[in-house]
Amino acid sequence: MEKKGKKTILAIETSCDDTGVAVLEFNSFTDKNPRIIFNLLSSQTKVHSPFGGVVPNLAAREHQKNLPILLNQALENTKQIPNFLAVTQGPGLIPALLVGVSAAKTLGFLLKKTIFPVNHLKGHLAAAFLTEENSTRPVDLKKIFPAIVLVVSGGHTEIVWAESWSKTKIIGETRDDAAGEAFDKAAKLLGLGYPGGPIISALAQEGNSQKFPLPRPMLQQKNYDFSFSGLKTALFYLLQEMKKKKEKLDGQLKQDIAASFQEAIVETLLGKTKKAISNFSPRSLILSGGVSANQSLRENFSALSKETKINFLLPPLAHCTDNAAMIALAAFFDKQHGAKAKNWSKIAAQANIRL
Numbered sequence: 001m002e003k004k005g006k007k008t009i010l011a012i013e014t015s016c017d018d019t020g021v022a023v024l025e026f027n028s029f030t031d032k033n034p035r036i037i038f039n040l041l042s043s044q045t046k047v048h049s050p051f052g053g054v055v056p057n058l059a060a061r062e063h064q065k066n067l068p069i070l071l072n073q074a075l076e077n078t079k080q081i082p083n084f085l086a087v088t089q090g091p092g093l094i095p096a097l098l099v100g101v102s103a104a105k106t107l108g109f110l111l112k113k114t115i116f117p118v119n120h121l122k123g124h125l126a127a128a129f130l131t132e133e134n135s136t137r138p139v140d141l142k143k144i145f146p147a148i149v150l151v152v153s154g155g156h157t158e159i160v161w162a163e164s165w166s167k168t169k170i171i172g173e174t175r176d177d178a179a180g181e182a183f184d185k186a187a188k189l190l191g192l193g194y195p196g197g198p199i200i201s202a203l204a205q206e207g208n209s210q211k212f213p214l215p216r217p218m219l220q221q222k223n224y225d226f227s228f229s230g231l232k233t234a235l236f237y238l239l240q241e242m243k244k245k246k247e248k249l250d251g252q253l254k255q256d257i258a259a260s261f262q263e264a265i266v267e268t269l270l271g272k273t274k275k276a277i278s279n280f281s282p283r284s285l286i287l288s289g290g291v292s293a294n295q296s297l298r299e300n301f302s303a304l305s306k307e308t309k310i311n312f313l314l315p316p317l318a319h320c321t322d323n324a325a326m327i328a329l330a331a332f333f334d335k336q337h338g339a340k341a342k343n344w345s346k347i348a349a350q351a352n353i354r355l
């Protein structure tokens with residue numbers, strides 16, 4: 001059942017609320033252009049939406065229901081037993097991670113295949129090397145690094161100094177809420193549903209970002225850290241004020257609030273990243289994580305890379321939020337940099353691992 005000369009990695013992603021399975025095909029680990037030949041995602045948005053955020057045990061139940069279906073489709077569709085397996089080992093929600101990791105271990109045991117444990121944040125970084133058409137950019141990683149990477153998602157907001165694919169150091173991170181979490185909480189306060197990022201960014205397009213002067217937390221401080229919980233609190237008090245004055249939260253007002261809120265986040269992310277670029281002089285700027293789907297952030301970061309005359313990499317829209325294609329590619333890059341696939345007995349979920 002294996003295609004001659006070709007190898008595959010089957011990857012599983014269950015760290016949060018998306019169940020993902022993907023298969024990466026390549027000729028050898030020196031292949032400059034590995035291809036995603038299968039990529040399927042089962043979203044749980046509807047399940048978590050009434051709660052305004054992800055409920056870990058519900059996520060685990062959904063993963064357990066959907067993962068075998070996706071795995072079956074991957075095997076039927078690609079008509080081959082993968083040569084390797086890969087699975088997100090963390091960071092993420094432990095009940096959710098355990099479903100993917102247990103499935104990978106079971107497959108590893110039954111198929112007698114080894115497993116690459118993948119850091120979810122490395123997955124987001126790998127997504128910047130995928131194209132919309134599910135192949136990879138034929139890039140030479142050596143020409144990309146060193147890079148300043150902004151990983152900005154629902155669970156993380158980190159500025160990373162990446163000397164190479166395998167040598168990374170977090171130089172700044174959020175002290176409380178992640179940027180995506182701030183979008184989600186703001187949407188909840190505004191009664192807009194979940195996930196908040198896409199809803200707020202759509203509303204922001206028609207809004208006046210100058211209407212409400214919201215804070216740019218920690219922007220003037222010398223470090224590269226963030227704090228977004230105060231921004232959510234500022235929005236809470238703004239809405240309280242409006243309620244007291246009996247102002248109706250109509251369409252235009254919601255759009256103006258969304259635009260003002262989005263701009264506060266984008267300006268803060270941009271300011272800190274700009275500082276990191278000027279102090280570290282990287283060869284490239286890489287934007288990644290679910291919030292990298294935000295159009296305003298994408299445009300502002302693209303302008304920043306032009307202004308500072310460095311390469312700019314970002315995931316295509318289809319691969320910004322969680323998916324298994326990025327996990328498969330991260331495993332491939334990890335292997336290129338000396339990582340070894342392990343026996344199923346050596347694989348464990350780790351909710352709090354860092355880059």
Ligand code: KG4
Binds near residue numbers: 016180290291
């Ligand atoms: O990377 P991801 O899928 O999951 C985590 O690893 O956390 O990121 C999900 C986050 C959510 O908080 C969601 O609101 C945010 O990404 N997001 C956005 C946009 N699309 C998704 N935030 C702002 N603008 C968007 N267009």
Ligand code: ZN
Binds near residue numbers: 120154
């Ligand atoms: Zn993620």
